[in-house]
Amino acid sequence: MDALAQRALAGDPRSIARFISLIERGDSGSRELMKQIYPKTGRAHTIGITGSPGAGKSTLVSCLIAAFRAAGKTVGVIAVDPSSPFTGGAVLGDRLRMQDHALDSGVFIRSMGSRGNLGGLSGATHEAALVLDACGFDVVLIETVGVGQSEVDVIRVSDTVCLVLVPGAGDDVQIMKAGIMEIADIFVVNKSDRDGAEKVAMDIKVMLDLIANRKWRPPVSLASARDGGGIDAIMENIAAHGKHLAETEEGRSRRLSKIKNEVEEILRRAVFARVESAWTFEQTEILGDIDSRATDPYSVASSLLDRVINANSYTDLRSEA
Ligand SMILES: Nc1nc2c(ncn2[C@@H]2O[C@H](COP(=O)(O)OP(=O)(O)OP(=O)(O)O)[C@@H](O)[C@H]2O)c(=O)[nH]1
Ligand SMILES: [Mg+2]
Known part of the structure; x- marks a missing residue:
């Protein structure tokens, strides 16, 4: 396990604070740390x-x-x-x-x-x-x-x-x-x-x-x-x-729905991070094309999405998350 995660789990306040800062920045390394500590939650x-x-x-x-x-x-x-x-x-x-x-x-x-x-x-x-x-x-x-x-x-x-x-x-x-x-x-x-x-x-x-x-x-x-x-x-x-x-059963279904949201949130982030890098890279050209009506925002969005989904196996998506 990562040393930072280890120190945080041992209760060191500075390490806990640093851990949360990593998360706050949306650092990709923080996903790996989250995975390591999840069993203890x-x-x-x-x-x-x-x-x-x-x-x-x-x-x-x-x-x-x-x-x-x-x-x-x-x-x-x-x-x-x-x-x-x-x-x-x-x-x-x-x-x-x-x-x-x-x-x-x-x-x-x-x-x-x-x-x-x-x-x-x-x-x-x-x-x-x-x-x-x-x-x-x-x-x-x-x-x-x-x-x-x-x-x-x-x-x-x-x-x-x-x-x-x-x-x-x-x-x-x-x-x-x-x-x-x-x-x-x-x-x-x-x-x-x-x-x-x-x-x-x-x-x-x-x-x-x-x-x-x-x-x-x-x-x-x-x-x-x-x-x-x-x-x-x-x-x-x-x-x-x-x-x-x-x-109660209500309590259990509430926990499950929280977990569902959790997974969906991670998915959203993983997909968006991928789409965003392609989008940022090509943006200038694409914006001009939309402006001249050579294409439209809907086609641009769906082609970006298609490329991301086709280019990445589940494994890629996971390492991205
Ligand atoms: N009269 C009265 N004032 C209170 C009571 N509880 C809190 N206050 C006062 O209300 C003000 C706001 O209290 P906070 O605890 O900062 O309220 P908050 O909801 O955390 O405020 P924000 O985080 O800025 O939204 C302070 O001046 C408190 O002293 C109470 O039970 N009675
Ligand atoms: Mg307050």
Whole structure:
């Protein structure tokens, strides 16, 4: 096994960080590393924390880290900031808020941005979560900012999705639109020290009644993360959902569908990487040909695709991936 993978699996924080950086760059060598560590994955409980900006996600994550640590569990955290990779204020803020845990060797915190990511943010986030899983963290928390489609994609990689709402933000319509209601397993109404939290919780329950019957009825609880209020209930709900996933047919089919997405994502990347290099090479000439109507974009796309598919055996595709 590669030395870097070995050191990461042994729990060396610098090696884990370097490993995730390789993935983030979409480095082709990282696929080989992923293959090596994959057998060690599948043990962590991955929890996605999403919700509108400023809802208190990072504050909540910090509370959850403390609660999991108190329960003797190690925690890996991925803070995803799709809009402003690396330099974003939100990421800096997250770092500050979570720094209480910075010296705890049972906690690993990492920010990720979308910059230079061939496979897209969701692919890289998923792989980073797998790395933390393989490195032995019992729990992996993924915080994403916002409630758009890209957050839905990112958060789909988690076993348990926790949606954080706050009173008076008028979030409900936005969330319905983004389809996050459907993928949330646990609802938290944070900032319940403010007026209107009970009303938001009621509204969520009404909306849940409208969503087609599921075996798992997402629990709704109030929290005040800033003062550490309501964390016990969230911990119980997380544990109950984990148990549901482990013991039911629904849990198994969810795992299989995650694996399906995983394979499709790798395929997409492998094919695209191939097509892209042919495309980049011939681009200038082809663009001119389309401009003069000597050809059209549809024929160009299908001929590129044909060539890639015919030129590569499965083995080539695999080494490319
Ligand atoms: N009143 C009140 N404020 C809170 C509570 N939890 C968090 N806050 C405050 O809300 C603000 C935003 O908290 P964050 O934890 O940074 O929220 P976030 O959702 O991570 O924000 P982004 O990552 O920027 O989207 C901070 O000023 C917190 O102190 C709470 O329970 N009650
Ligand atoms: Mg945050």
